[in-house]
Amino acid sequence: MSLLEVRNLKVHYPIRGGFWNRIVDVVKAVDGINFSIEQGQTYGLVGESGSGKSTTGKTIVGLERPTSGQIFYQGQEVQQNKLRNSVDYQRNVQMIFQDSLSSLNPQKRILDIIAEPLRNFQNLTADQEKLRVLQLLDIVGLSADSLYKYPRQFSGGQRQRIGIARAVATNPKLIIADEPVSALDLSVQAQILNFMKKIQRELNISYLFISHDLGVVRHMCQQIAIMHRGRLVEVGTRDDIYNHPQHIYTKRLLAAIPETNVNSRQEHRQKRLEVERIYNEQQAKYYDSNGAAFALQPVSMTHFVALAPTD
């Protein structure tokens, strides 16, 4: 039984307009996706900006309402209207936000920020609480004098650590990490990623790791799903995705990873232009007439690709 299973999840946003404020159209931010996350695993969700990754994550933690579809947590369906009220689910599924600055209340001290979930989910005395926050600060590598500071006094990397400390405060089983390192420079990225791996080992946490960068995901994830325009276009293990990509969109994302080897730069550039050309020419092979990806077809036991149905 997987820790979390998402079945045919759809999140459509109405676009209102006209005289009566009627619904004139919908944005299909998430349009029927399926995946499941195992205990202790890191599941990567990759796609370009606007492909619906954050919406997927927010729907799982209950910040957005799904239009249809189901979410199962340890085999039990999470009822949408009860999602935010189910204390157990709330405590066990936490989120690290894309924008670390905006995710920390500027008027609150670090102590109050990290202690917020503790105050809601656990009954601790003021001293126990402070001790726990100090422990958490220590885990994420921040010194104790951060306790009474405000978020603006920290650097981006430090703020992201505070966000992580808050997310792990209640010992959750699953953390939705929404581009936790996209806003950081490379050296700090590596630090934060290693450190996320470390607490994963220590606390046996599962991650849904959202990113637009296949280079970063390679370091983190065993299972990867590629998302485009609200649908999954390719799902597979790390090996499937990096070594045997089938969908043109995956190939395009892979070609976009910067080449660090100076000698093969020219070659890499050629390859990228080639992929770009195929992507533009073969739209019909990979996308239906509305521009949406096809349903996933199995290629191997672990590998699924959205290809036109061959009947």
Next chain:
Amino acid sequence: MAAKIPEVTQISESDLVRLTQEARQEATPTFGKIIWREFKNNRLALTSLVLVITFILFVIIAALFINTPKMMTTNIMDYYSKPFNKNFILGADSGGRSIAKQLIVGSRNSICIAIGLTVISSTWGICWGMISGYFGGKVDLVMQRVYDFMMILPMLMTIIVIVTIIPTYNSVTLTLILSVFYWMGTSRLIRSRVLAESQKDYVAASKTSGTSNWKIIFREIMPNISSLIIVDTTLSFAENIGVETGLSYLGFGLPLGTPSLGTLIANANDPENITTYWWTWLPAALEIIILCLAISYIGQAFRHATNASQQ
């Protein structure tokens, strides 16, 4: 729960106390301190603050020692008594009533009504705007229609009609009647800020931390718009002094026999008073100008301090 985390930290109780003290020493200046510093460096604002507070205290206390019905009895012997004599420091009006005493009692009445009006209408407007902006959707739609309805009512005319219809009323009922019509500006201002504030990730983070909606509105969002609230409340206080005064000036404010700044200024309706008996209306007019100026200087200092504290 806390024991589940591997003891990566060996923080003892005594360390906890020490670290807490250390952190407290390094803590950032609180909002109160920033405001205090602002006033210390801004002579004009400090003078205004002292002036306004001492004046309000003075009129409230002094008015306790004045017998209003006795003061308001007509005394034909003192008809338009000139100012600066030993009985009438500021002279007397056509009924031989002391202007100085009327000024004290009138200021007390006008200021207390303005304070009451500010407290009630601002509280209502703030709550209305925050709830409307935070929940959005249908709640917002309904609340904004109420707002629109209140806005299209011809305010002054409606108040005058109500005041004329109600047989007996005093300063308390007048304050309540006025409060019904003076919350809209605040509510619109607050709503637009809360609308923007609710989109920030710290609100989402509070939701996933299990904090209830009401707590999020009043404990998370409100501190972030406190500067707006303080500045708006200060400035609407200055404005509200004008509301009752204007109404009394027109003759629809406080009932006859109850002095107010407005009734004193209304002495200027008589062309003869304007030129010959200037002391009947000039002190009240000067008082309002000085009071409103001083309050807006205070408001500006608040705004400056709050901008500084957000850097």
